[in-house]
Amino acid sequence: MTKPFPDAICVIIAARNAAAILPAAIRSALSQPGVTEVVLVDDASTDDTAAVAESAGDGSGRLRVISLKTNRGPAAARNVAIENSAAPLIAILDADDFFFPGRFEAMLQHRDWDLIADNIAFTRTSHPQHQPQDFQARARSLSTIEFIEGNISQPGLRRGEIGFLKPVMRRSFLDEHGLRYNENLRLGEDYDLYLRALVKGARYTVIEHVGYGAVVRPDSLSGQHRTEDLRRLCEADAAVRKTPGLPEDVAAAIRRHESHIRDRYRLRAFLDSKKRGGMAEALRFALRDPAAMPAIASGIYSDKTQRLRPAQADVAPETGFRYLLPGVPLAHK
Incomplete structure (x- = not known):
C-alpha cells in the first residue's frame, strides 16, 4: 500500500521552443506520487511547445498549459505558474530535464525545512539506460554562506555549483515573506530567489539521494546569456x-x-x-x-x-551519469 504524502506537490515547468524535449519532463512529473498539479508556462514559443505539452498529459486533468503572448523570461513564467497553482509544495523542473522515479518519497521523509533539494545526476539523455546510484537519503542543512560560496564557479570545474540544485519549496514560506522570482533576471533567477529566502530565515535541507536528472545539452538556454x-x-x-x-x-x-x-x-x-x-x-x-x-x-x-587543461567529462562513460554531490551507497549502511 502506498504511503500517503504529507503535502500535495505542484511541478512548475517554464518552457520556450521546447517541443522536441518536453514530453519526457512532463511524463516524469506526472508519474510521481504526490504530484497533484503540473503547470507548464509556454513563454511565447515560436514552435509547437504548447501543443506538444498538451499531448503529453496522462488524462488525469493534473496538467495545465498556460501560453504567454510575449516572451517574458523564465522568472516571469515561473511566477505565472506559482500564481496559477495551489499545492502547498512547489517543485521546479526545467523543460529539458526529468525526475527519476521515487524522487519525492525520498525527500519527504524529512521534516522541518522550507526548501529541500536532492542530488542531481547529469546525463546526456532524458531516457538513460540505467538508474542512478542508490545513495542514502542522508540530510544536512545548507547555510546561507555555504550556498553563496557554492555559487561561485571555479576555473576548470564544470556544472558543479550548488545553484544547480532544484529544491522543493514550501508555498507558505514564500507567501509569508512575499517571495517570488525577480523578473528582471534572465540569469541566476534561481540563485537570487533561494538567497533571498535564506536571508529571510529559510531552512534549506539537502539530501544525497538522486532524484533529479539534468540533461547536458550544448544548446541549453541556461548557457546562452547576454x-x-x-x-x-x-x-x-x-x-x-x-x-x-x-x-x-x-x-x-x-x-x-x-x-x-x-x-x-x-x-x-x-x-x-x-x-x-x-x-x-x-x-x-x-x-x-x-x-x-x-x-x-x-x-x-x-x-x-x-x-x-585536461577536459572534464560531462558524465562518466561507464555509467552515463555524473553526480553533483558525493553520496554513500545504500550498500554501505
Missing part, C-alpha cells in the same frame, strides 16, 4: 546586501559573489566592445574602467589556456 544579464545579476546581489540587519559574514559572502559576477560582466563587455569596433574600441572601454583590467586580463588568459 552581457546585460550579468549586470542585472550584480544589481540583484547588491540589493540583497542592503537587507537591514544582514550579518556581516553573509554580506561579505554576497560581495564575493557579486565581484565574481562583475568580473564576468567586465570581460564580456570588453569582448562586446572588441566585436563592435575592433581592438581600438575594446582598449578605450578598458581604459575608461581601469578596475576592470585584472578581470579582463585574467579572463582572456583563462580562455587562451583552456585547451591546455
Whole structure:
C-alpha cells in the first residue's frame, strides 16, 4: 500500500521552443506520487511547445498549459505558474530535464525545512539506460554562506555549483515573506530567489539521494546569456546586501559573489566592445574602467589556456551519469 504524502506537490515547468524535449519532463512529473498539479508556462514559443505539452498529459486533468503572448523570461513564467497553482509544495523542473522515479518519497521523509533539494545526476539523455546510484537519503542543512560560496564557479570545474540544485519549496514560506522570482533576471533567477529566502530565515535541507536528472545539452538556454544579464545579476546581489540587519559574514559572502559576477560582466563587455569596433574600441572601454583590467586580463588568459587543461567529462562513460554531490551507497549502511 502506498504511503500517503504529507503535502500535495505542484511541478512548475517554464518552457520556450521546447517541443522536441518536453514530453519526457512532463511524463516524469506526472508519474510521481504526490504530484497533484503540473503547470507548464509556454513563454511565447515560436514552435509547437504548447501543443506538444498538451499531448503529453496522462488524462488525469493534473496538467495545465498556460501560453504567454510575449516572451517574458523564465522568472516571469515561473511566477505565472506559482500564481496559477495551489499545492502547498512547489517543485521546479526545467523543460529539458526529468525526475527519476521515487524522487519525492525520498525527500519527504524529512521534516522541518522550507526548501529541500536532492542530488542531481547529469546525463546526456532524458531516457538513460540505467538508474542512478542508490545513495542514502542522508540530510544536512545548507547555510546561507555555504550556498553563496557554492555559487561561485571555479576555473576548470564544470556544472558543479550548488545553484544547480532544484529544491522543493514550501508555498507558505514564500507567501509569508512575499517571495517570488525577480523578473528582471534572465540569469541566476534561481540563485537570487533561494538567497533571498535564506536571508529571510529559510531552512534549506539537502539530501544525497538522486532524484533529479539534468540533461547536458550544448544548446541549453541556461548557457546562452547576454552581457546585460550579468549586470542585472550584480544589481540583484547588491540589493540583497542592503537587507537591514544582514550579518556581516553573509554580506561579505554576497560581495564575493557579486565581484565574481562583475568580473564576468567586465570581460564580456570588453569582448562586446572588441566585436563592435575592433581592438581600438575594446582598449578605450578598458581604459575608461581601469578596475576592470585584472578581470579582463585574467579572463582572456583563462580562455587562451583552456585547451591546455585536461577536459572534464560531462558524465562518466561507464555509467552515463555524473553526480553533483558525493553520496554513500545504500550498500554501505
